[in-house]
Amino acid sequence: MKSSQPYRTGQRLPLEGGGELRLSVNPRARRISIRIDGRRGEAVAVAPSERHLADAVAFARSKSDWIAQRLTARPAGAALAPGAVIPFEGGSIRLEAAPGNGAARLVEGPDGRRIVSGGEGEAFARRVTNLLKRRARDRLAERTEVHRTALGQGPVSITINDAGTRWGSCTPRTRSIRYSWRVILAPPPVLDYLAAHEVAHLVHADHSPAYWSVVNRLIGDPRPHRAWLRTHGAALHAVGR
Template sequence: MQYRNGQRLPLEGGGALRLSVNPRARRLSIRIDARAGEAVAVAPSERRLGEVVAFARTKAAWIAERLATREETQALEPGAVVAWLGRSVRLEAVGGAGAARLHETPDGPVIRSGGEGEAFARRVENWFKRAARDFLTARTEVHLRTLGQKPVRISIVDTRSRWGSCSPHNRSIRYSWRVVMAPPEVADYLAAHEVAHLVHADHSPAYWSVVQRLVGDHRPHRRWLRDHGAALHAVGR
């Protein structure tokens, strides 16, 4: 059977498998897209999609278990409590259509926003994107200076798989805004991770030594994203 990039296949036990071609992938892999509620099979080329489908079928029980236990969606709505750089922040609605703003109160930080329903959620998400840009830009600049690197162009996006990506050839870095909900040391690690790719484009021991120079032991931060990343991706969906 001929498979194609983006194709969705039914899985035994329920759920769907989405086929994805990533030329940068070094191996066949399966991941869970918590927001879409499906498994994603990744291959480095379209001609190897048949191999990754066969691999996914051997992992059907694991995939079903992961899909069944994925994080529940957390809406960005009044009364919700979300995280910002490791702090708990309550969301509050105010009259009008004003932009979301952070307020420090005796009971802790609060994000107050105008709008209703989707408009409220969109304003709150925009606040998080601005907060992510501010924090990640500042930490990126620190790590660039440490390595003697020139400035880069920074974009804030909402990716489903990667927390960030670096393109050394055009000196650009993309970050998922959702990482700003993680503790600050984890978000800082992400900035170091991407800046280090300006020195080494791979994940060789030499690359990880650069990351360690920037943030010390990076393993706890990688583990945190692996253990809690699905919860961050569930926010606002």
């Protein structure tokens, strides 16, 4: 009788080339796939059901060299500390310390913009993160409103989070949209694309040609923005790690 290893979603396995493999089940997945979670520094094998996890493990092990290369090449973390320069709205911005425990604020000056914050260590980083989240919410709420009005859609609720790999998600049934605050680190057209991407799901819940036609109607060709996120997304997820 042929035996098989009982795998389960969420399980982690060591890889021969180094690093870990996390198993994940996504019922919407059409095929087995491997992705790199730069935030956690691990590979993720995705299967449409638990009975396909063994095939996903075998596929991942056949790609162990590629996985090891991708994990090694992922960007190093960038601490949110005084003196650090981080990406911000398509450019870069310097973080500066201020006396006391005041909240972080965006300062415009002759030398450009900078983020100035009170606090030390983790408190400083937390204040800077809170400012970035507020900025992300303001910009995303604005662009969401523009796109949902253009489509004749009613109000939606917006949540700002820090998802591991997803930039956003939409639940049409509850009319709720979730965004990663880290998109405020990207150029404004990329942020606008993300808002259009999620709002378009209010019309089509899938990624069919009809769905992409709606996105195209809102912002034009989305492919450059998708490519930007694929190329630079891992670096944005490394900020503050």
